[in-house]
Amino acid sequence: MSNRVDTSMLRGRPFGGAILLINKRLRSITQTIHCDERYVIVKVGNKLLVNVYFPCQGTHDGVTLGEELLTQISSWCKQYNDCDIVFAGDLNCNLDSGDPVSYCVKQFVDRFSLSRGDVSIIILMFRHCNLCERSIEPPELYSLYASLIP
16 A cells, blocks of 8 residues: 555555554553554464455455465464464455465464364454455454453
């Protein structure tokens, strides 16, 4: 996005971006590990929270971008291998399909021994509504995160 803003005025629907909101009562045990245009990694206690925004399906070089994101995120996860990883975000893919991006994500999940949560919510929480089986209300997100953090 920064490249777009640097070259001209941004028009239409903006794209990209990832954010994690942390309750101020957890601030003393929170450390920002990495913040990028497409992913954010925050350590809260012994949990490594990863929120990622993958390119939309059909995007030019989308698979390559996805692979690069997962490679970068993997290196951070390896550095914090003593932490439990919570991987979430807008993956812009169906993990039950055989497309190349979902294959890369599945490899990442296997590499770090992650498991999917409730399939109706999906561990990868913020999927586009047209891919969701149901929408996720904020109280559900809060309780899901709250159950992960001490």
